[in-house]
Every structure is written in structure tokens, then in C-alpha cells.
Amino acid sequence: MLTFGDLSEAEAPAVQALLESNPGYTERVSGRPPAPGxxxxxxxxxxxxxxxxxxxxxGAWLDATLVGVVDVLQSWPNQQTAHVGLLLVHGAHEGEGIGRALHDYTLSQVRGWEGVDTLRLGIVETNAAAAEPFWSKLGYRPTGRVVPFIEGPVKTTVAVWTRPLED
Ligand SMILES: CC(C)(COP(=O)(O)OP(=O)(O)OC[C@H]1O[C@@H](n2cnc3c(N)ncnc32)[C@H](O)[C@@H]1OP(=O)(O)O)[C@@H](O)C(=O)NCCC(=O)NCCS
Structure with missing residues (x-):
């Protein structure tokens, strides 16, 4: 059964294992596989x-295994916005609806944040083919804002997408 909850520093090993289960994301945005830390x-x-x-x-847990993580910044970069940093699903469980379910859980949490009515995220160009269809399905649209992105050897751009909290 899928369950959801807050993650703390104590879950770092589980998040590490999750990243390593789906190394393509780190490789596409950092030019290297997941590393300790x-x-x-x-x-x-x-x-x-x-x-x-x-x-x-x-986090989204399937029994005792962490199968999804999302990090969200409350009222950043402004009061009315929640910024989604990363949403990643276990490599052996993609395409099972976990990403959408974890996003639904995120929406339920953000609804409790005073003054927030918009969700925002950045899509790194080197990860766009993997990420854009998912975020489009979840109601996000490009704002037209595109800024440079540099991470190790990866020199690319990041496109800012948003959606209203309520459809
Ligand atoms: C992107 C990611 C989070 C999607 O998670 P997932 O659990 O596989 O997605 P879901 O099964 O919940 O799919 C949700 C919807 O998006 C659609 N979708 C997801 N990936 C898709 C793809 N590559 N192409 C087309 N549609 C896609 C699904 O068909 C589904 O549509 P529906 O709900 O209307 O039926 C997952 O593939 C992942 O972890 N990728 C690596 C990390 C990453 O790139 N994250 C995004 C950048 S922050």
C-alpha cells in the first residue's frame, strides 16, 4: 500500500537508494551518476x-520502500508561490501512478500554506524529454522564462513552468 509523509534527515539513506534506483535523472542534470551525499x-x-x-x-512509501520523493519550498521565491525542486520516482516503479499520487499529496499539503496559490518548478533542458510530458499532464505550463543552468560539466538552460494550486 502507498503511504505518504514528511521526510527528515534520518531518511537520507532511503533517499540515496531512491536516487540510485533512477540514476538517469542525476546523469542528465549533473553529467554524472548519483554520488554519496x-x-x-x-x-x-x-x-x-x-x-x-x-x-x-x-515521501511516498510502498510498504517499507521509499518509492518517491518531492521537495517543495514554501512561499519561495515569493509569498504566493510554492517551488517544487525535484520529484523523483523509483526506477522500478515508474509509470504506476506514483508521481501523480505524490503530487496530489503535495497539493493537499500546499493547500494548508497561507497565501500560496501557485506552484512553480524548473525543467532542466537536458531532462526536458523525460519531464515535460509528466508536468504537462499535471497541469503545468511554461511561463516563457528560461535562465542559464550550470552543474558540473552540464551547461544548459532551465525553463520555469507554473500551475495554479486549484485547477
Ligand atoms: C517524471 C516522473 C516523476 C514521473 O513519475 P511516474 O510515477 O512515472 O508518473 P505517473 O505514472 O504518476 O504518471 C502521471 C501522468 O504522467 C504521464 N507521463 C509520465 N511520464 C510520461 C512520459 N515520459 N511521457 C508521456 N506521459 C508521461 C502518465 O501517462 C500519467 O498520465 P495520467 O495520470 O493522465 O494517466 C518519473 O519518471 C521520474 O522520477 N523521472 C526522473 C526524475 C525527473 O525527471 N523528475 C522530473 C524533474 S523534477
């Missing part, structure tokens, strides 16, 4: 202007 980074890292409590990580 990447799981903890998903749980802790954020933009420099973030204040404590603004970063939330939610």
Missing part, C-alpha cells in the same frame, strides 16, 4: 535566501 543534499539544500521551515520534503 546526494540523498542528504535533496533533503537539506536550498537557495541561500531560504529561512528555516520553508523547505519541505515528502
Amino acid at each position: 546526494d540523498g542528504l543534499e535533496v533533503l537539506l539544500d536550498g537557495p541561500p535566501d531560504l529561512t528555516p521551515g520553508q523547505k519541505h520534503c515528502f
Whole structure:
């Protein structure tokens, strides 16, 4: 049975295993396979202007296995926006509806955040073929804003997409 909940630093090994189950994402956006410490980074890292409590990580568990992770910044970059950093599903469980279910859970949490009415995310161009069909299905659309993205050897762009909290 699929269950959802908050993730904390204690779940770093489970997030690490999840990243390693679906290495293509890290390879496409960083030019290298997942490395030790990447799981903890998903749980802790954020933009420099973030204040404590603004970063939330939610997990989807299939029995005892973490099969999905999403990290969301509350009221960032502005009061009315929740920014989705990464949503990743276990490589052995893609195409089973877990991504949509974890997003639905995220929406239920964001509905409790005062003043937030918009969700926002960035699609890295080197990952666009994998990510765009999914985010389109979930109601996100490109804003037209495209900014440079550099991660190790990967020099590309990131496109900002948004959707209203309520359809
Ligand atoms: C993208 C990702 C999160 C999708 O998760 P998933 O659990 O496989 O997606 P779901 O099964 O919940 O699919 C949700 C919907 O998107 C559609 N979809 C998902 N991937 C798709 C693809 N590559 N092409 C076309 N449609 C796709 C599904 O058909 C489904 O549509 P429906 O709900 O209307 O039937 C997963 O493939 C993943 O972890 N990719 C690597 C990480 C990544 O790129 N994340 C996004 C960038 S942050």
C-alpha cells in the first residue's frame, strides 16, 4: 500500500537508494551518476535566501520502500508561490501512478500554506524529454522564462513552468 509523509534527515539513506534506483535523472542534470551525499543534499539544500521551515520534503512509501520523493519550498521565491525542486520516482516503479499520487499529496499539503496559490518548478533542458510530458499532464505550463543552468560539466538552460494550486 502507498503511504505518504514528511521526510527528515534520518531518511537520507532511503533517499540515496531512491536516487540510485533512477540514476538517469542525476546523469542528465549533473553529467554524472548519483554520488554519496546526494540523498542528504535533496533533503537539506536550498537557495541561500531560504529561512528555516520553508523547505519541505515528502515521501511516498510502498510498504517499507521509499518509492518517491518531492521537495517543495514554501512561499519561495515569493509569498504566493510554492517551488517544487525535484520529484523523483523509483526506477522500478515508474509509470504506476506514483508521481501523480505524490503530487496530489503535495497539493493537499500546499493547500494548508497561507497565501500560496501557485506552484512553480524548473525543467532542466537536458531532462526536458523525460519531464515535460509528466508536468504537462499535471497541469503545468511554461511561463516563457528560461535562465542559464550550470552543474558540473552540464551547461544548459532551465525553463520555469507554473500551475495554479486549484485547477
Ligand atoms: C517524471 C516522473 C516523476 C514521473 O513519475 P511516474 O510515477 O512515472 O508518473 P505517473 O505514472 O504518476 O504518471 C502521471 C501522468 O504522467 C504521464 N507521463 C509520465 N511520464 C510520461 C512520459 N515520459 N511521457 C508521456 N506521459 C508521461 C502518465 O501517462 C500519467 O498520465 P495520467 O495520470 O493522465 O494517466 C518519473 O519518471 C521520474 O522520477 N523521472 C526522473 C526524475 C525527473 O525527471 N523528475 C522530473 C524533474 S523534477
